[in-house]
Amino acid sequence: MNAVTQNKPATRVVIFGGTHGNEMSGVSLVKHWLQDPSELHRVTFAAEPFLANPLAVEHCVRYIDTDLNRSFSQELLSACSSEGDPYEVKRAREIYKKFGAKESYDFVFDLHNTTSNMGSTLLLCKADDYLALHLANYLQCNCVDYSFPCNVYLVDVEERNNVYLQNIGKHSLSLELGPQPQGVTRADVLARMRELVNCSLDFLDLYNQGKEFPSFEMDIYRVTSRVDFPRDVDGEIEGFIHKELQDRDYHPLKPGDPIFQTLTGDEQSFDGEKVIYPTFINEAAYYEKKVAFIATEKVHQVVPALRVQC
Numbered sequence: 001m002n003a004v005t006q007n008k009p010a011t012r013v014v015i016f017g018g019t020h021g022n023e024m025s026g027v028s029l030v031k032h033w034l035q036d037p038s039e040l041h042r043v044t045f046a047a048e049p050f051l052a053n054p055l056a057v058e059h060c061v062r063y064i065d066t067d068l069n070r071s072f073s074q075e076l077l078s079a080c081s082s083e084g085d086p087y088e089v090k091r092a093r094e095i096y097k098k099f100g101a102k103e104s105y106d107f108v109f110d111l112h113n114t115t116s117n118m119g120s121t122l123l124l125c126k127a128d129d130y131l132a133l134h135l136a137n138y139l140q141c142n143c144v145d146y147s148f149p150c151n152v153y154l155v156d157v158e159e160r161n162n163v164y165l166q167n168i169g170k171h172s173l174s175l176e177l178g179p180q181p182q183g184v185t186r187a188d189v190l191a192r193m194r195e196l197v198n199c200s201l202d203f204l205d206l207y208n209q210g211k212e213f214p215s216f217e218m219d220i221y222r223v224t225s226r227v228d229f230p231r232d233v234d235g236e237i238e239g240f241i242h243k244e245l246q247d248r249d250y251h252p253l254k255p256g257d258p259i260f261q262t263l264t265g266d267e268q269s270f271d272g273e274k275v276i277y278p279t280f281i282n283e284a285a286y287y288e289k290k291v292a293f294i295a296t297e298k299v300h301q302v303v304p305a306l307r308v309q310c
Ligand SMILES: [Zn+2]
Pocket: 019, 020, 023, 111, 112, 113
């Protein structure tokens, strides 16, 4: 592939932490950078740290009224505001006004943790965000850590249905690092998050300075469906993540492999027709969303070369 994609420079860069107030890597890093942002300075730009949900951070909870990272739909953002709106909906409008809307930032990072064994998950919302794909490839090649390997993850949603904070920028990447319990700071996860952010800013700096990044191919895990726990007639969970599935995020799950087990010794196996790659297995925050794990398919993608448009 000879074509070179050209994009504008990425000089307005924001790093959100605390979008979920109990995901501590982003909370700790952004609080630190608000005190001393020098680590976020590069030759061509200085990234801005921003604590997305300060009230949830103060209470060390995921959210106060509703999930902030599901509050960026066009419908919610454009609706008339009223006093009774949930805290996070008001906050989403403030954030959108500052970093999105007409003066949309060039690159948005959103820092998250997961209780699942997801390593360094690089989450994109647009399959054609070539700048973010090149960044993900750069991290896979230049920011290697076998304890927290990089996997590229695509939540492929239509623009108008996108409810995620990261979508307010022209380009974006969320980092989902785990496993880490809610409300807990693990030094290894914290250091890994910090390394990934610094490496990402290095990439954007090289890009802004005119470096051309060649075409490449990569595997992407694309979300296909969300799978709920088995439930009884009252809606109570009666089957738990099987011990052989626990911590096996990104490993192939074949038809017939066990996925749930009950207290009475019953097992439920995967009844799909082809191999899937489960992710967010047993994620604590997804119990309320009725999600036991998220199924993905592995997609091979060719990404064209990229350089900045002067
Ligand atoms: Zn989160």
